[in-house]
Amino acid sequence: MHITRKKTKQITLGNVKIGGKAPVVVQSMCNTDTRDAEATLAQIRRLEQAGCEAVRLAVPDAEAASMLGKIRKGTALPLVADIHFDYRLALKAAEQGMDGLRINPGNIGGKDKVAEVVKACRDRNIPVRIGVNAGSLEKPLLKKYGHPTPEAIVESAFGHIRILEDLNFTDLKVSLKASDVLTTVAAYRLFSERSDYPLHIGISEAGTIFSGTIKSSVGLGILLAEGIGDTVRVSLTADPVQEVRVAYEILKSLKVRARGVNIISCPTCGRTEIDIIGLAEEVEKRLAHIKEPITVAVMGCVVNGPGEAAGADVGIAGGKGTGLLFRHGEVVKKLPESELADALVKEVEELADRKASSAKAKR
Numbered sequence: 001m002h003i004t005r006k007k008t009k010q011i012t013l014g015n016v017k018i019g020g021k022a023p024v025v026v027q028s029m030c031n032t033d034t035r036d037a038e039a040t041l042a043q044i045r046r047l048e049q050a051g052c053e054a055v056r057l058a059v060p061d062a063e064a065a066s067m068l069g070k071i072r073k074g075t076a077l078p079l080v081a082d083i084h085f086d087y088r089l090a091l092k093a094a095e096q097g098m099d100g101l102r103i104n105p106g107n108i109g110g111k112d113k114v115a116e117v118v119k120a121c122r123d124r125n126i127p128v129r130i131g132v133n134a135g136s137l138e139k140p141l142l143k144k145y146g147h148p149t150p151e152a153i154v155e156s157a158f159g160h161i162r163i164l165e166d167l168n169f170t171d172l173k174v175s176l177k178a179s180d181v182l183t184t185v186a187a188y189r190l191f192s193e194r195s196d197y198p199l200h201i202g203i204s205e206a207g208t209i210f211s212g213t214i215k216s217s218v219g220l221g222i223l224l225a226e227g228i229g230d231t232v233r234v235s236l237t238a239d240p241v242q243e244v245r246v247a248y249e250i251l252k253s254l255k256v257r258a259r260g261v262n263i264i265s266c267p268t269c270g271r272t273e274i275d276i277i278g279l280a281e282e283v284e285k286r287l288a289h290i291k292e293p294i295t296v297a298v299m300g301c302v303v304n305g306p307g308e309a310a311g312a313d314v315g316i317a318g319g320k321g322t323g324l325l326f327r328h329g330e331v332v333k334k335l336p337e338s339e340l341a342d343a344l345v346k347e348v349e350e351l352a353d354r355k356a357s358s359a360k361a362k363r
Contacts (some may be wrong), residue, residue, distance in 0.1 A: 003254060005227040011127045011171055013017050014078030014099035016053055016126075018173060018230050019198030024256055025231040026247045027200070027241040029056040029082070034071070036066040041074040043240065051259055051291070054078040054231065056102060065089050066090040068096035080129065086114040094120040101154065102129045105163040116170045128173040130160045133204055134178035135189075142323035144180030148178060158192060172197050173230065177204035180183070181219040197231035205235060213246050214238040215254075224254050245288075258293035264309050265298040272300035274337050286345050292355040296348055297326075303345040314347045316340045 010020030018025055018255070028047050032040040034057050059065050059081045072079060080100040081093035087109040090101055094117070101121065105114045105128075121128060134148035145152040153176045164172060174197050176187040184203055192199065200300055203219045206212035216234045223229050234243040251257035265280040267273075280298040287296065297315025299308065309315045310329030317324045323340045325332045325347065334341055341361050 002226060003227055003256060005105050005256075006192060006196075007228075008196050009170075009308050011173060011198060013054055013080070014210070015076070016078050018276055020240070022230070024224070024229055024251060025053045026051060026233050026244055026251070026257075027054040027056065027080075027233045028243045028247075029233065030058070031240055032083055033307070034058055035067055037067045037074070040067075040071055044071070044077060044313045046241055047244060049079050050241045051248055052077070052240075052244045054080060054100075056067065056080040056082050056233075057098075058082050059089050062082075062092065065092035065096065068093055068098055072097040073259065076256055083108065083198050087117050089118050090117045091273070094126055096253065098126065098131060102131050104130060104132070104160050106160050111163070114163060115167055118167045121171065122169060125171075125175065128169070129173050129175060129200055130157060130158070130164075131175045131200075132157045134180070134183060135204070142286065148183065150183055150190050153183070153187040154190045155177065158194075161195075161197070165315055170197075173200050175200040175202065177202050178201065178236075179205040179206065180217055183296075184219050185222050188223050189226070192228050199228060200231040200233065202233040202235050203228040203268055206292055209238040209239060209242055209246075211237055212238070212359045216246060217250050220250050221284055224250070252293075258295065259291060261290050262294060262295045263287075263298065264299050264312055264315070267306070268300055272318070273320040274300060274323065274340075276318060277343060278301035279318065282341050283344055286341070287348055290348060290352050292352040292359075294355070296344070298344070303335075313351060314344065316344045330361070 011018050016025055029154055030040050030043050032043050034040055047055055053251040055077055078099040078101050081098040083090045084100045085107055090103055132153050137148050137152055141152045141156055157174055176191055178184045195264055201217045201220055206215045232247050234246045236243050248259050250292050252262055263284050268276050284300050295312045297309030297312035299317040312326050321337050322336055323337055325343050
């Protein structure tokens with residue numbers, strides 16, 4: 001099965017294309033104090049290493065805005081400044097070299113103030129993300145709809161869009177987030193039917209790494225499977241690096257993006273005679289640095305393991321105190337249980353090196 005993505009208008013964020021035929025972009029947000037440039041840059045580097053392709057920075061005040069230029073000089077990753085209420089912060093962010101702004105034009109000042117921001121963005125080719133959140137809808141809309149319905153969220157988005165369109169500015173992408181999965185999905189579907197602006201998708205305030213991953217996987221999985229979504233952020237109460245990891249797992253599961261190791265591991269059963277849970281967790285952790293798309297199997301049964309995971313590039317299947325290393329379902333060697341993890345990691349790293357070299361030669 002192949003997912004057909006909706007073709008949206010394409011915009012450019014720094015050196016990254018968003019929308020159109022471009023791949024779905026993985027985004028996260030720093031949770032450091034933007035006023036601490038070194039700590040923020042350190043986190044950006046960790047995010048980039050994990051595969052993050054765009055980073056949003058909170059800009060709560062003028063002091064934070066004044067540090068954006070230093071942060072900009074420290075990384076090539078596209079940076080988006082998150083601005084609320086104060087148009088002057090948006091102007092400062094544009095001056096400091098931000099690649100994008102996340103603003104809601106209806107709440108940063110009067111029309112003349114918005115016009116100043118639009119001019120700054122137009123002069124510097126800076127796109128704007130309009131970010132509508134169910135938890136902060138305008139009071140008239142809440143009065144009209146009674147609560148944050150999908151229709152209220154979409155109406156809010158179009159209200160902000162009209163402000164910019166009236167100024168002939170359409171270099172936009174839009175997000176329509178709620179903490180409720182079904183509300184979020186319905187809002188994105190409704191907006192996608194009515195507009196071709198690129199969409200940044202996410203479940204707002206999704207929760208901890210456990211519950212938040214589940215909510216995000218369900219909500220984003222539905223949208224992506226329907227071809228909706230041009231950039232994605234998994235919002236977790238966790239290290240932002242985990243957001244990036246979860247995002248890629250969601251994208252990989254739908255074959256929307258391919259990056260890093262895809263682990264296939266059995267759920268354990270009465271036939272298992274090795275510590276398959278510990279082994280699978282160790283392998284996943286030790287292979288987290290791999291960037292090339294490689295399918296790795298960790299199976300608990302030597303009887304069925306290689307056959308059940310025949311589609312894997314490489315894998316191991318454990319027996320009683322021993323196990324098999326195999327490639328594409330074919331057994332390579334038999335090893336003691338204590339050597340299985342090391343042998344598998346070595347095999348994957350060598351395969352990753354070969355893939356990277358091959359890709360480099362083709363370029």
